[in-house]
Amino acid sequence: xxxxxxxNVTKSxxxxxxxxxxxxxxxxxxxxxxxxxxGCGKTTLLRMIAGFETPDSGQIAIDGADMTAVPPHxxxxxxxFQSYAIFPHLNVFDNIAYGLRKLRLPQAELTxxxxxxxxxxxxxxxxxxxxxxxxxxxxxxxxxxxxxxxQPKILLLDEPLGALDKRLREQMQVELRLLQKKIGITFLLxxxxxxxxxSLSDRIAVMSDGRVLQVASPRDLYERPSCREVAxxxxxxxxxxxxxxxxxxxxxxxxxxxxxxxxxxxxxxPDAVAPxxxxxxxxxxxxxRFAAPGETGVAGEIAAATYLxxxxxxxxxxxxxxxxxxxxxxxxxxxxxxxxxxxxxWIMALPSGD
Amino acid sequence: xxSRGLIVYAAFYLAFLYVPVLLLPLFSFNDSQFIAxxxxxxxxxxxxxxxxxxxxxxxxxxxxxxxxxxALLSTLLGLTAARAVTRYRLRARGAALGFxxxxxxxxxxxxxxxxxxxxxxxxxxxxxxxxxxGHMLVCIPLSMTVLIARFEGFDRNLEEASxxxxxxxxxxxxxxxFPLMLxxxxxxxxxxxxxxxxxxxxxxxxxxxxxxxxxxxxxQLRFPERLPMVLALGAxxxxxxxxxxxxxxxxxxxxxxxxxxxxxx
Numbered sequence: 001x002x003x004x005x006x007x008n009v010t011k012s013x014x015x016x017x018x019x020x021x022x023x024x025x026x027x028x029x030x031x032x033x034x035x036x037x038x039g040c041g042k043t044t045l046l047r048m049i050a051g052f053e054t055p056d057s058g059q060i061a062i063d064g065a066d067m068t069a070v071p072p073h074x075x076x077x078x079x080x081f082q083s084y085a086i087f088p089h090l091n092v093f094d095n096i097a098y099g100l101r102k103l104r105l106p107q108a109e110l111t112x113x114x115x116x117x118x119x120x121x122x123x124x125x126x127x128x129x130x131x132x133x134x135x136x137x138x139x140x141x142x143x144x145x146x147x148x149x150x151q152p153k154i155l156l157l158d159e160p161l162g163a164l165d166k167r168l169r170e171q172m173q174v175e176l177r178l179l180q181k182k183i184g185i186t187f188l189l190x191x192x193x194x195x196x197x198x199s200l201s202d203r204i205a206v207m208s209d210g211r212v213l214q215v216a217s218p219r220d221l222y223e224r225p226s227c228r229e230v231a232x233x234x235x236x237x238x239x240x241x242x243x244x245x246x247x248x249x250x251x252x253x254x255x256x257x258x259x260x261x262x263x264x265x266x267x268x269x270p271d272a273v274a275p276x277x278x279x280x281x282x283x284x285x286x287x288x289r290f291a292a293p294g295e296t297g298v299a300g301e302i303a304a305a306t307y308l309x310x311x312x313x314x315x316x317x318x319x320x321x322x323x324x325x326x327x328x329x330x331x332x333x334x335x336x337x338x339x340x341x342x343x344x345x346w347i348m349a350l351p352s353g354d
Numbered sequence: 355x356x357s358r359g360l361i362v363y364a365a366f367y368l369a370f371l372y373v374p375v376l377l378l379p380l381f382s383f384n385d386s387q388f389i390a391x392x393x394x395x396x397x398x399x400x401x402x403x404x405x406x407x408x409x410x411x412x413x414x415x416x417x418x419x420x421x422x423x424x425a426l427l428s429t430l431l432g433l434t435a436a437r438a439v440t441r442y443r444l445r446a447r448g449a450a451l452g453f454x455x456x457x458x459x460x461x462x463x464x465x466x467x468x469x470x471x472x473x474x475x476x477x478x479x480x481x482x483x484x485x486x487x488g489h490m491l492v493c494i495p496l497s498m499t500v501l502i503a504r505f506e507g508f509d510r511n512l513e514e515a516s517x518x519x520x521x522x523x524x525x526x527x528x529x530x531x532f533p534l535m536l537x538x539x540x541x542x543x544x545x546x547x548x549x550x551x552x553x554x555x556x557x558x559x560x561x562x563x564x565x566x567x568x569x570x571x572x573x574q575l576r577f578p579e580r581l582p583m584v585l586a587l588g589a590x591x592x593x594x595x596x597x598x599x600x601x602x603x604x605x606x607x608x609x610x611x612x613x614x615x616x617x618x619x
Contacts, residue, residue, distance in 0.1 A: 013443075052514055072517040079518045085511035089533050098529075099519030150519065 002064075003028040003186060004049070004154055009058030011044055018044045020210040021058070026154075026188065026203075028063075031180050033189045033197040036207035037233075042190045043158060045207075049188065050156050051075045063153055078147035079156040082163070084139045086131040092118070092142050093127035099150045117145040120179070137168050144176075148183070157189045161196060173199055194234050198222070206230045222284075224268075228350055231282050238288070238325050240281040241352065247273050254349060256281050258298060258321050262344050269349035278352040285313070285328040287346035290338055297339035305331050316340060375592065382586040387579055400586040410587065413570035417551055420482050420566055424489040424550035429542045431490070432497025433535070439498075440505040441513075454498060457491040465491060466559035473560070480562025488556035493546035500545060500606070504538035537605045544602035548595055567591070 004026040011019040019041040026032045034042040047053045049060055051072030060067045067075055078099070087095050096114045105113070118124055121141035131139065140160060147155055160176075161169045177200050180187050191197050197204050198218040205215045206229075214226040225231035228239070242256040252269040256262050259281065273279065291297035300316040303324050312331050315324035316338060325340060332338055381389050385397035404410055435454070439447060457465060469488050473480065512534070516526040532539075554568040561569055571587060574580045 050518060052517075071522075072514070073520050073522050077518075079515070081511045081515060083509055083511050085509060085515040087512060087515070087530060098516070102520050146515075146519065 003030070003062070004188070005059075005061045006045070006049070007059045007061075009045070009048060009055045009060065011041075011048060011053060011055050017056075017210050019048070019055075022207075022210070022212050023058075024205055024212065024215065026186060029184050029186055031177070031187045031189070031200060031202045033191060033201035033204045034207055035191055035194060035197040035204050035233075038192055040207040041210040042192075042207050046079075046156050046158055046188065046190045049154070050077050050079050076153040077156055078150050078152040079158065080140075080143045080147050080160045082159045084143040084163075086134075086139055086142055086146075088131050090130075091127065092123065092129050092131075092134070095131075095142055096127075096146045096149050098146060113149060117149045120148070120183075121145045136164050137172065140164065140172065144179075148185070152185065154186045154188055157187060159191055160189070162191075162193075169196075176200060198234070206233060208233075224348065225282070225350065226270075228280055228282075228352075231348070231350060236285055236326055237282050238285065240283075242279050242281045242349065244269075244273050244275050244277045244279055244349075246275055252349060254279060254281065256347075258318055259342055260298075262342070262347060264344050264347055264349060268345070268347060270351050273349070279349040280352045282348045282350055283342055283346055285326040286311070287343060288325060288327045289329055289341050289343070290327075290332045291341050295339070295341065297341040299337065299339055300325065301337055302331070307331075378585055378592060379589040382582065382589040384582070387582060389581060389585070400582045401590075403583050404586055404590075407583070410567075410570060410583075413565050413567045416482055416561070416564050417567040420485050420489065420557070421547045421551040423486045424493050425543045425547035427486070428490050428493035428497045428546045429501075429539060432494050432501050432542060432546075433539065435494070436498050436501035436505050437531075440502055440508075441510060451498075455495045458495050462492075462553070462555035466556045469556065470559045480560055482561060482564055482566075484560040484562075485557050485566065486550075488560050489546075489550040489553055492553075492556075493549055496549060497542040497546050500542045501535070501538050504535055508534060537608055541602045541606040544598050544605075548598055548602075551591075552595070 002025050004024070006022055006024040009019055009022045010017050022041075022045060034045060036042050044053060048055050049062075049067075051067070051070060051074075055068060058068075062076055087098065090098065093114055096117055097110055100110055100113065114127065115124075118127060121144055123138060123141050123145065126134075126138065131142075134142065140163075144160070157176075161172050164172060173196060176187075189197070189200060198221075201218060203215060203217055204221055206213045206221065208229050214221065214230045216224070216226075221230065221234055225234065225237075231237045231239075240256055240259055242254040242259070242262075245253045245255055245261065247253075247266075247269070249266060251263050251266050252273060253261065253263045262281075269279065298318060300318040302314055303317040304315040306313040310330070311328050314327045314329065314331060316327055317324045318340075327340065380393075382400055383396055383398065384393050385395035385399070386393075438444065439451065444450065465488060469484065470480075473484055478484070512530055513526055516530045517523075521529060552568065553566075554572065557566045558569050558572070565573065567587075571584050574584050
């Protein structure tokens with residue numbers, strides 16, 4: 001732990017803070033993502049780690065060394081820019097060799113390293129090409145090779161796949177993940193694409209308005225979001241306002257309005273809840289199911305259903321609630337009137353926020 | 355009908371523009387002291403006379419020195435200013451740019467007189483150095499105009515990428531900024547050189563005893579017998595100026611085309 005540590009970092013560009021009191025810890029060899037909508041401060045945080053921006057307050061350390069005042073050219077990080085920033089006056093070979101000048105390697109060793117890097121990113125034989133002779137995916141690989149050839153302690157990736165079309169993006173995601181596993185370098189990825197973050201990362205920090213809302217593994221983020229914003233940002237989810245009736249060491253009982261009185265496992269509720277607190281119950285569409293024959297649930301009407309193969313995406317209208325409940329399941333035979341079951345183990349109680 | 359009228363107009367316009375200029379080289383090869391038709395025969399004696407004219411050669415040397423110094427200093431200052439304007443968040447950026455560009459719109463005669471008054475007030479002697487300073491007032495905004503346009507078409511991430519790959523500010527300038535700005539820098543050097551080389555009024559007021567070429571030519575016009583030599587000199591300046599302008603434009607276009615290739619890819 002603590003290979004990269006960001007402590008209480010704040011940054012503003014003259015206006016309100018863009019990054020506000022952010023603290024993070026990233027482990028050696030981890031694939032870590034900063035996820036959030038545009039303008040949430042994730043790129044500014046990445047640029048502070050690279051050294052292009054200086055924090056107004058707080059500290060950044062890499063591998064035990066304080067980096068806060070170290071200029072970018074002396075940091076053990078390398079970056080893949082969103083625009084790739086391939087040097088247009090140099091060919092692919094010289095782009096990759098650019099960062100090796102200081103090492104003063106013999107020509108044969110330099111060539112060997114660059115060729116090996118070209119092979120790693122599967123661009124063998126392309127060393128002589130210039131930037132304008134490369135496709136988007138190839139440019140991305142050159143940017144990656146140019147950064148990795150310096151064997152950085154941390155590779156920083158700023159929306160590296162944003163400029164690629166969907167198919168190429170998915171292919172590059174797989175390659176990026178395999179590459180990271182192979183070389184074992186710590187990757188720090190900035191993205192606004194939740195699918196990308198979920199499929200690539202070991203852990204994700206969800207950011208909003210310059211703050212980190214939650215740091216967790218993709219599974220925990222999806223199944224145990226810490227607040228409404230995180231739950232809403234990652235995938236689809238249903239919310240129900242509720243009030244806490246009782247709370248003890250094993251479980252929490254809430255009055256869930258249309259859902260009735262429900263008892264949840266203690267771990268599904270925030271640490272500090274007391275009877276009378278307002279909470280927000282959240283459940284994913286695939287965790288809601290239709291009642292089996294003889295079972296009773298919450299009665300509703302199917303308002304819309306989109307067939308998606310094994311499961312359908314269904315909107316169920318409940319009486320006394322304007323917003324339909326999203327359900328991901330097979331459409332029950334008969335259709336029309338249905339009974340919904342909300343299994344308590346899948347219901348999360350979140351702080352209501354206001 | 356209408357289009358024929360326009361063609362005639364265009365022909366007259368071009369003739370008015372270029373015939374007098376073309377008369378210069380024509381009469382410079384004419385074997386007569388008088389500038390009049392009919393031509394009396396081909397000669398290169400006016401050119402030979404030029405080569406032997408020590409005062410003229412001194413004026414040429416003065417102009418080359420002033421032009422070179424103006425071009426180098428203006429482009430250097432223009433380059434740093436253009437980089438600052440395009441790379442940093444500056445306070446009062448618009449106002450600063452406006453004040454820098456203002457000398458372009460002040461009549462040269464006003465500039466010349468005010469600089470003359472300034473030098474007199476400071477009790478500094480008139481010299482070619484003063485001419486260089488006067489020319490720089492006009493040439494720095496010219497240089498900045500050329501260079502700002504190039505910096506704006508230049509992805510600032512490239513400089514950051516260089517820093518990220520271990521190069522400090524100085525090496526980043528030499529390995530990235532300078533090569534990518536080179537077409538703009540050369541085009542600025544040529545443009546400012548020509549502007550300084552051709553400039554008369556400021557040089558007339560500030561050059562004192564050491565005349566630049568335009569000032570020397572002005573002085574020669576008083577002597578009718580020397581007029582054909584002035585024409586020969588004018589013809590040479592014309593040829594060199596045209597060649598330099600064509601070169602500057604070619605360089606600028608090369609830069610623009612290369613940029614388009616990069617963007618299009």
